[in-house]
Amino acid sequence: MSIVRRTRLSFVAAVGVACMCAPIAAAHDAVIGGNVMQDAPLQEFPREIVLEFSGTPREDFNTFAVSDVDSGEILFDATPTVDQRELRVEVPADIQPGPGNYQVGFSITSSDGHPTKGSVPFSVAGAAATDAQESASGTTTPGTADPAAQNPAAQELDGLSLPAKLAIGLGGIAAVLAVIILLVARGRKNN
Incomplete structure (x- = not known):
């Protein structure tokens, strides 16, 4: 995989994580x-x-x-x-x-x-x-x-709806996966 392709993949993963987390920042008042x-x-x-x-x-x-x-x-x-x-x-x-x-x-x-x-x-x-x-x-x-x-963090999560909690969980998983992909890609580059 070329460096350009890895960079694009990393960029797409980062944008995806940012898009998944954006609605959470605009959550309803609790x-x-x-x-x-x-x-x-x-x-x-x-x-x-x-x-x-x-x-x-x-x-x-x-x-x-x-x-x-x-x-x-x-x-x-x-x-x-x-x-x-x-x-x-x-x-x-x-x-x-x-x-x-x-x-x-x-x-x-x-x-x-x-x-x-x-x-x-x-x-x-x-x-x-x-x-x-x-x-x-x-x-x-x-x-x-x-x-x-x-x-206070537990109180804030208690006020969230199930879809919001799922979005937070999936956003966290996506962020971890993006970091793993980046580390694997860098490891392959160094070898």
Whole structure:
């Protein structure tokens, strides 16, 4: 194989890897924080719900819907205000849920202009439930939190769709194969 052909093959492999990875860079915005994203249950239901996204959502169309996971009841839905990467919504005064499992469902227009939907679960323990847990266990054990909650990279991957995860995996495999091809080609050239 001539040097020109090897160079072309290397160039095509590099362009292929770059093309496979390019859509990942323009991925939809994902939730990276907020006041309901806690390692432990909240002490009380928040009066304002804030979700922080990886990019600045557009103001075209955004909505939050908060529901009780146990009953399936939608407590309220509202249009959040956009404050840079944070979307905020005030909880209506007549909504006074107690301890339980809840979910913030969202539909936003990502910074790339595409619609993005998802949800963030959270729970409210309430003062009585927290006191009972603390007295039963005696102390809290540090370091027993969910490993994915402690690893930001794992949280980012959890927010990706299956096709995006597959694209990342295939892009990585293609990059490794391109490096192997280049090393083999250089080895043959030196012999």
